[in-house]
Amino acid sequence: MKREGRRSRWRRWICLAFLLTWPLLLFCSRPAWLTWAAQLLDVSNAPAHVDCLMVLGGGSNTRPFVAADWFLRGKTTTILVPTVQSPPELVDEADVPDHEVIRRVLLAQGVPVGSITLLPCECSSTRDEAAVLATYMSEHAGVSVAIVTNTLYTRRTKSIFCRQLGDDAKRVFYIGAPTDHFDEASWWKCEEGFMCYATELVKLARHWLSL
Amino acid sequence: MAALVLLLVVCFKSQILTTLAAPLIVEGSASFSAPVVLLHQSKPFFDETAALYRAAIAPQILVIQKPLSRSELLGAYGPGDRSTVRLSLRGIPEELLANIWCKDRRAWAFATALRTWLIEHPRSRLILLCERFESRRARLILDRVLDAEDRDRAFVVPVRDPLFDETSWWKRKEGQLALFNNYTALIYSYFNGDSGSTESDLNPAEYRTLLRADK
DSSP states (O other), rough: OOOHHHHHHHHHHEEEEEEEEHHHHHHHHHHHHHHHHHHHHHOOOOOOOOOEEEEEEOOOTTTHHHHHHHHTTTTSEEEEEEOOOOOOGGGOTTOOOOHHHHHHHOOOOOOOGEEEEEEEEESSSSSHHHHHHHHHHHHHHHHOOEEEGGGGGGGHHHHHHHHHGGGGGGEEEEEEEEESSTTTTTTTGGGHHHHHHHHHHHHHHHHHHHH | OOOHHHHHHTTTTHHHHHHGGGGGGGOOOOOOOOOOOEESSSSHHHHHHHHHTTTTTOEEEEEOOOOOOOOTTTTTTOOOOOOHHHHHTTTTTTEEEEEEEEOOOTTTHHHHHHHHHHSSSSSOOEEEEGGGGGGHHHHHHHHHOOOOGGGGEEEEEEEEOOOTTTGGGGGSSSHHHHHHHHHHHHHHHHHHHHHHHOOOOOOOHHHHHHHHHHO
16 A cells, blocks of 8 residues: 555655646757757758749738849849739839839849749639639749749648649749848747747647648 | 536636737827827727827827838829828818828838927926727837826827627637737837848849848
């Protein structure tokens, strides 16, 4: 009886030690697993050269600069810009649409106007952009394309584009544009980085659940 | 028992989801005359500001201005200040507008700028226009940054989003994202306070150097 009482007491102490230790270990090792979680989101596979770059809507402070840099270094000859549609309730007459901001940044960086192609059909989501690219690639057989988006969005973007493009997805690559002030190893230390990565992890989970 | 709970959830789904969004909202209305502060420069905010001006509530409009982004530095948004142009189109005279400059682009920078303004205007009150789901967090930030005697002089007034509100947020992707983002930001702000880099964004040449260094 006494032995059993001692054994069950030991078991309780071991359980308690385990319950207290693993959160502590998790907390102390958070830089490692938080960085790992962020690295999961990056599937960039930039090739040496592509026929076209496609700059996804949003991120006008990063993506067109990356696209312009690629063009000026001779790694591509054409930059595709999808037409971005915003809800009319949120748009002022005097507002400059996102695709026009991207186009102006490209021009200001030295990309010739003839090398920028505005894709028809308005897009309000990444899925719409994938559909527009699918149409473009069906009209331009054999063309290779690199999608320019922010590094943390590349995994979800790739999943969406692969679903739309089918066999054409083999000729599509992904270039990640870096963000200012935070990256995979520091995103949780500032609000902006935390919001970007936390939102993207949830969006990715939502996307996987909808497949 | 489980079936009953499920039935209740299904029957009262709207009420439950509305209650879920309620903690994010600090109700407030602009019923007195005071300078109006624009936290965001978008159509719903410009429309609300114009309405307050027409109702003789806004004797002055203060626009929160952050350091220019890379694309703004290149003039991608066109000439002239966006707020001045858009508020002028709504009949608000330019002389009523004033800029409140933030020294960096951190989320809490606006509160530091407003603190300075309130100290310089000891007898004035402010009406801060913010997004509806953001209002609780805006109040939290103001309470953390402003001096105790100044907190009662800054009023948070939420602006209704034309696409969704607390009674319909779950029907649209924008509403779902807004709920998640604002809860995450509120919790992060509550526990971490003001965080992030005080440096400006890299200018176009510096960003290009960063890209080339990455290769």
